[in-house]
Amino acid sequence: MDNQQFIKDQIDRYLYQVSRYLSGRNKDDIEKEIRSLIDDMLDARCQGREPAKEDLEAVFAELGRPSELAAKYNDSKRYLVGPDLFPIYINVLKVVVGVIIGASVISNLISIVTGTFSWMNFGSIFGAALSAFAVVTIIFALIEWKGISVDDIFEGKMDEIFDGKMKLPPVPEKKARIPKSEPIVGLIFSGIFVFLFVFAPQYFGFWASGNGGYVSVFDIAVIKSITGLFLMCFATTVIKEIFKLIEGRFTIRFMIVTILCNVASVILIVYIFRTYPIWNQNFPSQFLTAANITDFPGLQANWTFLTETLFLGILIFGTAVETLSCIVKTLVYGIRSQEY
Secondary structure: OOHHHHHHHHHHHHHHHHHOOOOOOOHHHHHHHHHHHHHHHHHHHHOOOOOOHHHHHHHHHHHOOHHHHHHHHOOOOOOOOOOOOHHHHHHHHHHHHHHHHHHHHHHHHHHHHOOOOOHHHHHHHHHHHHHHHHHHHHHHHHHHHOOOOHHHHHOOOHHHHHHOOOOOOOOOOHHHEOOOHHHHHHHHHHHHHHHHHHHOHHHOEEEEOOOOEEEEOEOHHHHHHOHHHHHHHHHHHHHHHHHHHHHOEOOHHHHHHHHHHHHHHHHHHHHHHHHOOOEOOOHHHHHHHHOOOOOOOOHHHHHHHHHHHHHHHHHHHHHHHHHHHHHHHHHHHHOHHHOO
């Protein structure tokens, strides 16, 4: 690689890192402005001669870390979460809380249609939104409280850029990148799922006309008593999706976090379903009565075992497929995109 190509490649790498921390409609214009600023600074420093590696290092050192430079262009405010993480925190919070509130509203509309509405249900909207806000905020606040730099977590040794050593990672190829829509969709579905489990478990069942309304598969009282454990499961998913959103590509770090979060989630859920009597023990008889079936051999005796085995089997299989897919994509595409 000749010197001009090397300088261009390093500038592209720096701008790519800056762009990952930018938010707003003017992102492309800001990138062009920063590129022009770098060119002007190199021209002023080199005075007509061809820029060298040392000149570019001096320019990068003057501009600062990519996250710090991007923060100057973002309109972020500083709360519990610092300027590096704040744009991502707000985006995640909007998605998660928005999904939870939307699911709460839909749940209340369904209860109106089915005649099971109670004004007390509106309390679930506030409770669900507050729980989602707390989970997301605590995760980001812990990162900020520990004083861990986003660059240190997700880029690795970014300080070396400013010690005379170029360590900007290359712009990853398209197959190694993770679209922002993917973690957002993951947060949406996990938010809906945890809301239904924690705040509307009665909708996991069926409507039995003349049989007391909804017949729930779960024991609602037990579900309500272990809300904290379900929120812990939700937190593992949020951590994984936040990491995916910030990392933006398949890396060894992302693979490790995915494996740890998936394992923790499976362990928690298996513990919950093996420890607590979550299933509605009267469901078989209520189902048979609603379906006008006098008897179904073995259903009552094997109800808990069959449902638990099926549910946990599907969960473990789906989690294993996701984990394996992440490992394969990291080994095939990710490692090649992390070469310096």
